[in-house]
Amino acid sequence: MNEISVLGAGAFGTALAISLAQSGRKVTLWARSAEAATAMQKQGENALRLPGKPFPEPLDVTSDLAMATAAPILLLTVPMQQLAHFAEENKARFQQKTLVSCCKGVDLKTGRGPIAVLEDTVPDATVAILSGPSFAVDIADGLPTALTLATRDKAVAVALQTRLSTDNIRLYTSLDPVGVEFGGALKNVIAIACGLAIGAGFGESARAALMTRGFAEMQRLAVKQGADPMTLAGLSGFGDLVLTCTSEKSRNYSHGLKLGRGADIDPSVTVEGVATAKAVAHLSATLGVDMPITNAVTQILNGNLSISETVELLLSRPLKRE
Ligand SMILES: NC(=O)C1=CN([C@@H]2O[C@H](COP(=O)(O)OP(=O)(O)OC[C@H]3O[C@@H](n4cnc5c(N)ncnc54)[C@H](OP(=O)(O)O)[C@@H]3O)[C@@H](O)[C@H]2O)C=CC1
Numbered sequence: 001m002n003e004i005s006v007l008g009a010g011a012f013g014t015a016l017a018i019s020l021a022q023s024g025r026k027v028t029l030w031a032r033s034a035e036a037a038t039a040m041q042k043q044g045e046n047a048l049r050l051p052g053k054p055f056p057e058p059l060d061v062t063s064d065l066a067m068a069t070a071a072p073i074l075l076l077t078v079p080m081q082q083l084a085h086f087a088e089e090n091k092a093r094f095q096q097k098t099l100v101s102c103c104k105g106v107d108l109k110t111g112r113g114p115i116a117v118l119e120d121t122v123p124d125a126t127v128a129i130l131s132g133p134s135f136a137v138d139i140a141d142g143l144p145t146a147l148t149l150a151t152r153d154k155a156v157a158v159a160l161q162t163r164l165s166t167d168n169i170r171l172y173t174s175l176d177p178v179g180v181e182f183g184g185a186l187k188n189v190i191a192i193a194c195g196l197a198i199g200a201g202f203g204e205s206a207r208a209a210l211m212t213r214g215f216a217e218m219q220r221l222a223v224k225q226g227a228d229p230m231t232l233a234g235l236s237g238f239g240d241l242v243l244t245c246t247s248e249k250s251r252n253y254s255h256g257l258k259l260g261r262g263a264d265i266d267p268s269v270t271v272e273g274v275a276t277a278k279a280v281a282h283l284s285a286t287l288g289v290d291m292p293i294t295n296a297v298t299q300i301l302n303g304n305l306s307i308s309e310t311v312e313l314l315l316s317r318p319l320k321r322e
């Protein structure tokens, strides 16, 4: 039995499995499709989701969930909108396990982040979150980054930090999983806003203003949910916001860019910020938290307002203190 399994053979799950295996961990990558698992075993890469990134020797790939979930540490790398269903469907297998969510989003149906989804569904599991600036292609190439590993229990956090740090991923611990999960989720919405601004020709000053005011609203919502505001200044907040709002490697930023330019969108690409914007617009209204940028993105995504109408609305808000 391997010590770690990565459940979800998308770009990020594959990249994490590569990095862990390269660092000598005994790791299994689980794909839901038997065909996909067989193709990966034969080709020694995930040609569909992360092409051109060869697997190191000790990486096992399977579609056998019973085998994969025998490991004590399970990294969950399915898209956020799939997490609740995935956890519900497999809760018997997840009992007593350490579940590390790698998802960045808020569940559209319930307004919950990944921590609440997992704690509600599998109450006797140990739940943690891994988040921060990390493009799958960079991780798979062995490029260095630093991420936050957050859980409520200090001893668990330290143990997981040791188990999951790799040669190219330096992990910091946090005891504020709510701050970490909302940092990772909310930055995707701001990245869409930045893509929209650049795509529509509003320029880099506008992007910097959106990042800064976006950060302020990320902090407001996270604090309302019980997070420490300083957590948002860390890797899974400020760190990931900077990365995602400035790179065309980001699917969220690129999605906004395409919308801003009036270009075609590929609906098969995972763009977590789309559902999360809608979930957060609803959540913030319920909680009475002012989130003008997230609301503007939601209005554009829902087709209720044009980009220029949205900019006019944002600029005509009452003047206030920073
Ligand atoms: N890509 C990146 O650079 C990073 C991604 N993340 C986060 O990781 C999460 C996953 O993203 P990413 O890997 O990029 O997404 P991808 O679109 O590359 O892959 C998603 C994977 O999830 C699988 N999947 C979807 N639904 C289910 C389900 N119900 N049960 C089992 N497997 C399922 C898909 O399987 P199938 O192939 O069969 O459709 C696919 O392999 C997101 O929350 C994202 O924000 C975090 C950091 C970096």
Ligand SMILES: O=C(CO)COP(=O)(O)O
Binding pocket: 104, 132, 133, 134, 135, 188, 191, 240, 243, 244, 249, 250, 251, 252, 253, 270, 271, 272
């Ligand atoms: O979260 C990410 C990098 O940290 C990946 O961002 P995208 O999902 O926008 O590609």
